[in-house]
Amino acid sequence: MAADPLTPADILIITAADEFLRDPASGNYIDPVWEALRQALGMSGRSQSYSRGSTEFLAELRAHKLHLDERDRYWRLHPRLRTWRGEFFIGRYHRATINGRSVCAFGAELRLNTDGPTMPVLRLLNQLVREAAPRFVLYVGIGGGVRAEHQAGEVVVTGHARFDLRGELESSPINGQTMGGAWTPDPGAFVGLEFAELQEPALLPPSPHYHADDPPQPPPHTPRVRVDPLPVLTRPEIMEPLFDVPSPDPTDRDYRGDIGSAIDMDAAPIGAACGEHLPCAFVIGLASPAIRRFPYDYQGSLRSAWAQHMIELFAAHAARNAAAAARVIIEDA
Amino acid sequence: MIELEQTFFPPGQPSLDEFQRRLLTTDILLTDRAVAASAATEAPQQPGAGPRGLPIIDWQRTGSPEVAPWVLPFPKPAPGADGGWRDNDALPSAAVVVMTWTSAEWDALHYVFSNALEPLPQNPANNRVWRDKWYPYRRDFYAIYQPLWTRRLISERRNRAPGAPALMDNRWGSFCLVQVGDKTVLLFKSELHINQDGETLPLQQLVRQILDECQPELVLSVGTSGGVRLEDVLGDVVVTNAAKFRLGDEFASASFNHASYECKTWVPPNVHVDGASRLLLDVPEYEVLPPTAHYPDGTAILPTARAPMIHLLPGVPLLTTDFFEYGTTTNRLWEEGCCVEMDDAVIAMVCEAHRPQTRYGFLRNVSDPVINGELPRGLQTAWAVVTYQMKGLYTSYNSAIATWAMIAGS
Numbered sequence: 188m189a190a191d192p193l194t195p196a197d198i199l200i201i202t203a204a205d206e207f208l209r210d211p212a213s214g215n216y217i218d219p220v221w222e223a224l225r226q227a228l229g230m231s232g233r234s235q236s237y238s239r240g241s242t243e244f245l246a247e248l249r250a251h252k253l254h255l256d257e258r259d260r261y262w263r264l265h266p267r268l269r270t271w272r273g274e275f276f277i278g279r280y281h282r283a284t285i286n287g288r289s290v291c292a293f294g295a296e297l298r299l300n301t302d303g304p305t306m307p308v309l310r311l312l313n314q315l316v317r318e319a320a321p322r323f324v325l326y327v328g329i330g331g332g333v334r335a336e337h338q339a340g341e342v343v344v345t346g347h348a349r350f351d352l353r354g355e356l357e358s359s360p361i362n363g364q365t366m367g368g369a370w371t372p373d374p375g376a377f378v379g380l381e382f383a384e385l386q387e388p389a390l391l392p393p394s395p396h397y398h399a400d401d402p403p404q405p406p407p408h409t410p411r412v413r414v415d416p417l418p419v420l421t422r423p424e425i426m427e428p429l430f431d432v433p434s435p436d437p438t439d440r441d442y443r444g445d446i447g448s449a450i451d452m453d454a455a456p457i458g459a460a461c462g463e464h465l466p467c468a469f470v471i472g473l474a475s476p477a478i479r480r481f482p483y484d485y486q487g488s489l490r491s492a493w494a495q496h497m498i499e500l501f502a503a504h505a506a507r508n509a510a511a512a513a514r515v516i517i518e519d520a
Numbered sequence: 521m522i523e524l525e526q527t528f529f530p531p532g533q534p535s536l537d538e539f540q541r542r543l544l545t546t547d548i549l550l551t552d553r554a555v556a557a558s559a560a561t562e563a564p565q566q567p568g569a570g571p572r573g574l575p576i577i578d579w580q581r582t583g584s585p586e587v588a589p590w591v592l593p594f595p596k597p598a599p600g601a602d603g604g605w606r607d608n609d610a611l612p613s614a615a616v617v618v619m620t621w622t623s624a625e626w627d628a629l630h631y632v633f634s635n636a637l638e639p640l641p642q643n644p645a646n647n648r649v650w651r652d653k654w655y656p657y658r659r660d661f662y663a664i665y666q667p668l669w670t671r672r673l674i675s676e677r678r679n680r681a682p683g684a685p686a687l688m689d690n691r692w693g694s695f696c697l698v699q700v701g702d703k704t705v706l707l708f709k710s711e712l713h714i715n716q717d718g719e720t721l722p723l724q725q726l727v728r729q730i731l732d733e734c735q736p737e738l739v740l741s742v743g744t745s746g747g748v749r750l751e752d753v754l755g756d757v758v759v760t761n762a763a764k765f766r767l768g769d770e771f772a773s774a775s776f777n778h779a780s781y782e783c784k785t786w787v788p789p790n791v792h793v794d795g796a797s798r799l800l801l802d803v804p805e806y807e808v809l810p811p812t813a814h815y816p817d818g819t820a821i822l823p824t825a826r827a828p829m830i831h832l833l834p835g836v837p838l839l840t841t842d843f844f845e846y847g848t849t850t851n852r853l854w855e856e857g858c859c860v861e862m863d864d865a866v867i868a869m870v871c872e873a874h875r876p877q878t879r880y881g882f883l884r885n886v887s888d889p890v891i892n893g894e895l896p897r898g899l900q901t902a903w904a905v906v907t908y909q910m911k912g913l914y915t916s917y918n919s920a921i922a923t924w925a926m927i928a929g930s
Binding site: 387 | 581754805824825905906909
């Protein structure tokens, strides 16, 4: 039953549900991380929906949506509020057994960037950890690079995540806190992983009035797993469905490479739910490299468009690579 | 390549296009403070010594300084003064009416034609000083008050931009009077727009009132546009006497959609085009930089464009849309018209139906050149928005200069 609690699992994997990519094969919009996890962990069949405690969440999310309708309907992202067969649900999950360990992969419908200042996802994750009572937790998601060397399709693995919130979430007492630390990744664990070669797109001119006979293009690169002691920075945008876009330039005010290993929108709440003692890994597939600040941009629209283009090109690769790295971590856990 | 979902935004949220359309249409909703903030992100583009990088205008260079514009006194004292301008006063008569539409266009038109009224300030946050010296036009505004509010409420319900910017100051627009040669010219900044005010299209009513009250011989509309011809560069000005509706949003089903109009009694004169061309401003496109650190060192793509020109294109219609559209190297809009914009066919339609003796013409600067159709859609839109927002003042200066040439030569 969707309202039942999660049954215990040795390993709990959390992702943030987001069906935003069109699958060229089926034409459907898919959640690339969820699809990649299903494949990497050999999970087949239909996912189970999860709605335990959904009444309370539903009331809160509807109240937030009413608030947006009243005050900020125009600019803000709204809660997902999805239903399955008429029933509101707050997540879906799959179960698998890997190396004799029970694994539960959970896709959370609640998000930091849509659900308002009460951040109900924090309570949902506490509930999940309490019910599943795992001995190890993984967050698997996609995000953006923060340093010049970060390439699309690479995977950042770290044991820490930091709340780096702005806007209405900025004054939260958890903002600025770094979560996790009970697990230390082993760089040697990923030596056998090999990823497909990728290449960033050629630089094309915006109009016919340019010298552009031979458009410059970076050489192909082979993504790798980067184990990093710095935390992933959870820095959601609440006005567009995109993580904040960092700059690769250490002198730029948008540079984040000195304080973080990657940037994403959902990781830190998982760290908060795990507390100080429950081991927790953060696995972030880099769907976009860091994007420079252009001297001619208007309110960041060009940077944002570049980041979205990179995500179009590389999100599926980043998700697949992250899922493969997650499988390695699960097997070693 | 996998495509981002058009509704990458959650259900009920705007698409990328809609979001970026907001950036564009927000232009006419921006407060001066916001204009200042956006303008402050960029140093002046041009070497000119005038405010905000505009050049000092040397009318001697046109060869016809005797027809340089100067400001005329208003028909009445300022609003609020004894015997001053009232909300129900009719517009004064004028031989020529020039209509313009957005903040950048208004800035440029004011700078070229009526700077003597109050100089354009270096800091756009001080725009209010000169804008307050243009008179408000409110006659019979009450008649569209309810439709505008209806539009705004519907927009909110549809989670779209609120629209109806005329409600900000409850006015049709603002005007001032100038003289060019022997012609009295009424400059009118409209707050009405085809895609902002709803299906009743109150812009028609505004044009009718202007025609009735000013009794002009000629109505010109001047503003920014998306280039559709491959050869047109940023800052070029196309001048035509024809317009065609190309409506694809809320007015797609309008009976006048796809209608074409051509003013047979006015052909863009070339008498002062050479002189005006000497005053045009080079508006170079940006040196394109790579988005990441992984491109070869020193990567940049350099623009090659020539200096801007004024193109007289009688009989070639501009395309009036009700959504943010731009020409690309692949959508072949050049087969339909000379540029794409969002107002002018309404003027042609009303003139033809309501006062056929008034001639009409359109001057549109290329504030976006044809966009590379090989780029992904999001980058195309971003380039169109960035170029328009950052260069619109400078391209609008060129069309204001061309407007002078058309008035002086007509």
